[in-house]
Amino acid sequence: MPGASVISETWLWAGWAAAAAPFAAFVLILFLLRRRPGAAAAVSLAAVATSMVFALCLLVCCVDMETPLRSVVTWMISGDTVISAGVHLDGLSLLMLAVVCGICLLVQVYSLGYMAGDPGFARYYAFMSLFAGAMIFLVLAPGLVQLYIFWELVGLSSYLLIGFWFEKFSASRAGKKAFVMTRLGDVAFLAGLLLLLVRGGVMDIAALSNGAAGLSSGMITVSAVLIFGGVIGKSAQFPLMTWLPDAMEGPTPVSALLHSATMVAAGVFLIARMFPFFSQSDAAMTFLLAVGTVSMLMSATMAMVSRDIKQVWAYSTISQLGFMLMALAAGGYFAGVFHLFTHAGFKALLFLCAGMLIHAFHSNDMFVIGQGGARGLKIPMLCMAVGAAALSGIWPFSGFASKEAVLATLVSLENPAWLIAGLAGVFLTAYYTFRLVFIIVFPAGRGQTRAEDPARGVAYAYGAMAWPVILLAFATLVLGFLAAPIRHWLAAGAGAHEAVHGPAWLAPLSLGLVFAAIAVAWVEFGRKNASQTGFVERVRVVAELFARRWYLDDIWGWAVSRLLDRGAAEACRQADNRVIDGFVHSLAGAAVASGRVLARGHRVMIQARLMIxxxxxxxxxxxxxxxx
Amino acid sequence: MIVPYTHVILLASLLFLTGMICTVLRRNLIMLLLGLEIMLNAAAVAFVGAGLHLQQIEGQAAALFILAVAAAEVAVGLALIVCIYRQTGTLDPECIESDVCELE
Amino acid sequence: MSVYSIFFYLIAALMILSTALAVTRKNMVHAVLFLVISFLASALLFFLLGAPLLGILEVVIYAGAIMVLFLFVVMMIRIRATEGSGFLLWHYLGAGGLSALYVAACLLLVRHSGPGTGAPMPAAVAAPADFGLYLFERHWLGIEIVSLLLLVALIGVLHLGLSPAGQRSGKGGPY
Structure with a gap:
């Protein structure tokens, strides 16, 4: 049918265009518009809006197609291995594309207000465009090589954005930390890729998924675990999780983007994208389940004692990513991906609200914000409440639907420990979320609230920041009811038949846990004359453990200083001095000596030497x- | 049907011998370099002949690389010769050698 | 004896003759011109042996570029035809011994050569497109290395060409 092929051709071009537009904006801003911030923002917004329009068109028109659309050009041939680049459109990539474009667009609009007057305004928008473009290409990648390239590009642009205020030492340090820690995981990822390439010779995701590579099961497990290394780095899972809280040094819209749809989502997206491949190995999936569970619980405990509003959301991001990985590892393709989407929405919402508060009160400390009179700012507070409810998983917000799907997947596992861990995670999530909300809404010195404080908050650029937040809050309300169509679209790609709803006791149980947690938070932080110290903070050792991030940073620091600085570097120095230098010295001596001997022979004529x-x-x- | 392989090799070896004699018995650096070129060309002929004999394209690839290396070698060699001529005023290998000997 | 073999022997005779003439000329311009003839003949030989691309490259690079470069240098230096009047006797003796050794090595090689080398070879042609594809599929690394070599040669020649100018202005030295 010629008509159909023409139409699909059009859609493929739309996919290419959606991906290329932000890149074009990046180049344009970097080379032409660096001195003109207004034009730069306009170009960047136009590019992302273009991508958004294409993404929506694609989503509306071809999301329920039977087979994925692919447009692939051969990039490299070496021997029998063909490495291709292109776009791959199926349910997962289209939905992800729409989410990425939507959140990028909203964050960029929000940044108009948040970043107004910053000297690096144009640079900021250039990097934002690069970020968006890299993520879109990553989402559309049909092969692992393209995915890896844009994976690194996402890492690079997040490094640039986290260290955006590079004149601040802590910011540049946080950028470096993010870059190096994610790179640590990427080394494993690259090793996994090379292993696949050498053993299987196939880099195409579809081919890998349907087992065309002919790999043995042990090889699949090894390469899958190596690739998980990259996911662990990028999605900030245990033990590489500590870069994410430090990444808060960047501008808040960057954090919103980083935490919702782009950087950390890339890791989960990779798992979802290669889900059929990974499911071939039970051992790898169990490993992933354990990693997700550990990081989910650990970061939730860290969030319970933090005073920094952005850090709480950062820990909760790690925790929620752990949830997604648990769901995916337990075989819940739809649950994991759906939670990724809903989380992208409400986490962006929470960060943008936090950004408005920080912008208004010039502090990250939630106690300071609360005492400054944050309850006077209606829009951010209301939207934050919506986001918090979604994060805790309260009906009818989107988090409820996705979290229930995740738990339903965990129920289906044989070992009940995973389910218990998941329920504990739900409890902790609701606790720390509402701890934050209560601290801000009911500050301790509530009796003598200063009346002029809300007026102080009105002074900032409200419009550009308020609208994205409201839109996101609306999306958070609606997204939960779209579970069925999203499941249908995703199922075309994966063919997974899994439970969306668990047994009848599951939803009441989790809701009960949530409300119990809220009640605990209320008793400790919300009610009049509350002590405003959590039950964890009463036990000094545990509080210290949580506040210091389970000493993970110290362990890493110790490892770096001991193993790298003192061990490896010292060994290298010794080897350099003794072995290499000694060898070179003796070599030089030998050369000089033999040169003296041979010099006599050299005085013979050139042609005689030639003859010899x-x-x-x-x-x-x-x-x-x-x-x- | 062309000639036997041995005839091609014979041709190449004769060319090589000529080049070798040229390098060894001419008292002129430029001629020495010419001799080198003749020898390289002989090797290329042998490679192409062998490629045809074994019905493999590999021989031609080797000949192509010989061509490229010869071009680089000639460029550098001639530049060196020009340099030497500017400094010593002669192209006779023996005189150059004796010059160097004097300088030491 | 097919027409191809007649061509081969004609070309071979031309090559050997012109090379021998080139090697023995006193005047270097003549020597270079004879060598051009020899290289043109070897280009014909490449055509005959089924390597048209190499034949063209031989004309372009060897007979064209390299020989013209020689001609330039010969013209530029304008050396008087005062080649040294020969060598000592032991040098000629050494050259004779070397030639004998070479012939011995060749004869040994012929004795050790594999089967089928005496039979006439079948004619075959590697089309330039096939050859190019093969080259870039199997030998892309070699191509890169050779191009790097050419670049290095270029830089080296530039350096060699520039250095005397600097020395002339300075106090001058052997190198």
């Missing part, structure tokens, strides 16, 4: 032919 050389060569030929 020829004679040796032919003599050797004769000898080899006679006795060889």
């Amino acid at each position: 050389m020829f004679a040796v060569v032919f003599g050797l030929t004769c000898i080899m032919l006679i006795w060889g």
